[in-house]
Amino acid sequence: MHPSYTTKATGHYILKNVRLETGFEYDQQDVIRTKTDLFCIEIDDGNIKTIQTNRPNAEAIDAEGRLLLPACRDMHVHLDKTLYGLPWQAHSPKLKTVKEMIAHEQKIIPMLLKTSTARAEQLIGLLQRYGTTFARTHVNIDPTSGLESLEHLMQALVNKNHTFEAELVAFPQHGLYYTDSAPLMREAAKVKNIGFIGGVDPYTIDGAIEKTIDFTVQLALDNNKGMDIHLHEPGESGIKTIHYLIEKAVENPQLQGKTFISHAFALAYLSSKETEEIAEKLADAQVGIATSVPFRGTIMPIPTLKKYGVQVLVGNDNVQDHWSTFGSGNMLQKANLIAQLYGYETEFELSRALQFATQPMLPLDDEGNQQWPKVGDEATAILVDASCSAEAVSRIATVKALINKGNLSAAHQIPFEGLA
Numbered sequence: 001m002h003p004s005y006t007t008k009a010t011g012h013y014i015l016k017n018v019r020l021e022t023g024f025e026y027d028q029q030d031v032i033r034t035k036t037d038l039f040c041i042e043i044d045d046g047n048i049k050t051i052q053t054n055r056p057n058a059e060a061i062d063a064e065g066r067l068l069l070p071a072c073r074d075m076h077v078h079l080d081k082t083l084y085g086l087p088w089q090a091h092s093p094k095l096k097t098v099k100e101m102i103a104h105e106q107k108i109i110p111m112l113l114k115t116s117t118a119r120a121e122q123l124i125g126l127l128q129r130y131g132t133t134f135a136r137t138h139v140n141i142d143p144t145s146g147l148e149s150l151e152h153l154m155q156a157l158v159n160k161n162h163t164f165e166a167e168l169v170a171f172p173q174h175g176l177y178y179t180d181s182a183p184l185m186r187e188a189a190k191v192k193n194i195g196f197i198g199g200v201d202p203y204t205i206d207g208a209i210e211k212t213i214d215f216t217v218q219l220a221l222d223n224n225k226g227m228d229i230h231l232h233e234p235g236e237s238g239i240k241t242i243h244y245l246i247e248k249a250v251e252n253p254q255l256q257g258k259t260f261i262s263h264a265f266a267l268a269y270l271s272s273k274e275t276e277e278i279a280e281k282l283a284d285a286q287v288g289i290a291t292s293v294p295f296r297g298t299i300m301p302i303p304t305l306k307k308y309g310v311q312v313l314v315g316n317d318n319v320q321d322h323w324s325t326f327g328s329g330n331m332l333q334k335a336n337l338i339a340q341l342y343g344y345e346t347e348f349e350l351s352r353a354l355q356f357a358t359q360p361m362l363p364l365d366d367e368g369n370q371q372w373p374k375v376g377d378e379a380t381a382i383l384v385d386a387s388c389s390a391e392a393v394s395r396i397a398t399v400k401a402l403i404n405k406g407n408l409s410a411a412h413q414i415p416f417e418g419l420a
């Protein structure tokens, strides 16, 4: 009796009939097809132990020819204050500015906190069903929720133990000084699970770019954390804030590679020359951009940022909450959106676009050499209904199973509907 991949598995097991990409097929210089083959993959204690020629009759979990890809990662999401699990609610026409949103949150957070642990788990379940095993989640640190949002989210992650990982950003959503959040941020920064110090629109919310960023930088340095600042402001104050953050990263090399600006909408309004200049500066200072890939008449210059080597992270941001209801939870859908927006349509371009879902691992390098999975790699992957990466992005492939550090779950068995 061969257990099907629709069951759970952990520890030591073998997957057979696993499809892996093995190279590109060319017509002169052009990639016209992705070559694949079937393999047996042995997983032991969270890692890939062997990758062997397929043995269809092996005593093993049958992947039935499905494609194995690196698992997806969501690099900007808010797991702590979702409305997911509550009745449908579209965005309110009364909530237009960030300050109006803050006032609204001060009213609803006490209600949300009552069930936020269970609903964070549900939202994680949704992300998992779409093949995500890792997220960078911002978590509100504000005088209304105190550290409770953080505590509830950490409990949800403990409850999801061994199937989902997250890095946490302490997020002063209601302003550092606009509300009295600075003392709470100092407390949150000491929490081991916090990996990044967050922020929001230093100029429009706190009325002071330098003072707010200086506090954030010092908190990050004192506690050996990274930074990930929400910056919605377009125009002069937005650009000034980006330059100031670049300056701080140049002054403090330990922040390089650990400093991110989320949204950075100001970049979408620059001329192409200005965009190239700032992209070069961001790359040199190793300051990354995290984006939910918005449109609203403005398109983020992702190709230019990538061209200069800026680290671009992608996330769902809001999955059904009072800020937005457009996050689907599906990172393959984000990669598909990027491919559509920027015209990535050939086999090669689509295969590269998968990096925006897996962030950044791809099965094949640009020359078509197999680079994932390798023996010894952590067994964190998804099985999808697609023949290759390009098809997975273009058709937004259905995820059938996900494996996090060797723990395999069938996607349809992950609970995500209804409160526990």
Ligand SMILES: [Zn+2]
Pocket (backbone or CB within 6 Å): 076, 077, 078, 138, 230, 262, 317
């Ligand atoms: Zn956000």
